[in-house]
Every structure is written in C-alpha cells, then in structure tokens.
Amino acid sequence: MEKQEIKRLIEHYQSKCLELYEKIGTIPKSIMFACSVDECIEDGKYLVMLRDIYPDGEIFYEPDETCSYLCERHMMENQESKQNSGGTRPCFSYKYTNKNLAQGWSEYIKNA
Numbered sequence: 001m002e003k004q005e006i007k008r009l010i011e012h013y014q015s016k017c018l019e020l021y022e023k024i025g026t027i028p029k030s031i032m033f034a035c036s037v038d039e040c041i042e043d044g045k046y047l048v049m050l051r052d053i054y055p056d057g058e059i060f061y062e063p064d065e066t067c068s069y070l071c072e073r074h075m076m077e078n079q080e081s082k083q084n085s086g087g088t089r090p091c092f093s094y095k096y097t098n099k100n101l102a103q104g105w106s107e108y109i110k111n112a
C-alpha cells in the first residue's frame with residue numbers, strides 16, 4: 001500500500017472517530033480498521049454497538065468490545081445468527097458479536 005493511501009485511510013478513520021466521539025461521547029478502546037472476524041481482510045464497514053434499555057428506562061449504548069468492526073458480509077451473517085437467549089430482559093447471542101452475552105442486542109454504525 002502506498003504511503004499516501006495509508007495517510008488517507010488514517011485521516012478518514014480519525015474523522016470517523018471524532019464523529020463517533022461527538023455522537024456517543026466515547027471512542028472504542030481498540031480502534032481497528034479491519035473486520036474483527038479472524039482471517040477476514042475486508043474493511044470494517046460497520047462499527048458494532050451494544051444497546052440495552054434498563055428497567056428504569058436508562059439506555060446503555062457503547063461499542064462492543066468483543067467485536068469492534070464487521071464487514072458487510074459478516075454483519076449480514078451475524079444478523080442471521082441472532083438468537084434470543086431468554087430471560088426476562090432482552091439478551092441476544094450472535095455468531096460474532098456480544099461474546100460475553102451481555103444484556104441487550106447488537107446495532108451497527110455504518111462507516112461512510
């Protein structure tokens with residue numbers, strides 16, 4: 001990859017990070033630019049977020065630290081694997097995201 005191209009990519013993702021920070025007030029701990037699925041070399045087109053609504057109405061909405069980014073194909077595959085793991089509150093399991101089975105479900109923010 002050309003240096004110029006690398007520079008362009010870094011700038012692109014940095015502006016994305018800034019946007020995210022302004023939107024949700026936090027930046028994912030591990031900023032990775034590729035899909036988080038092992039051996040996948042596609043761009044991480046979607047940032048994975050975990051959303052939950054507490055009984056008191058408060059909303060939890062933070063980056064999924066168990067799977068930061070997904071490409072288009074793996075996002076679709078992940079959605080198809082979505083399963084309700086029961087319990088009194090929504091808690092969904094997926095092939096790639098929410099690996100710690102936290103309460104809530106996965107949502108995605110698409111990179112431009």
Ligand SMILES: [Zn+2]
Pocket residue numbers: 035036037040041042070071072073074
């Ligand atoms: Zn992928």
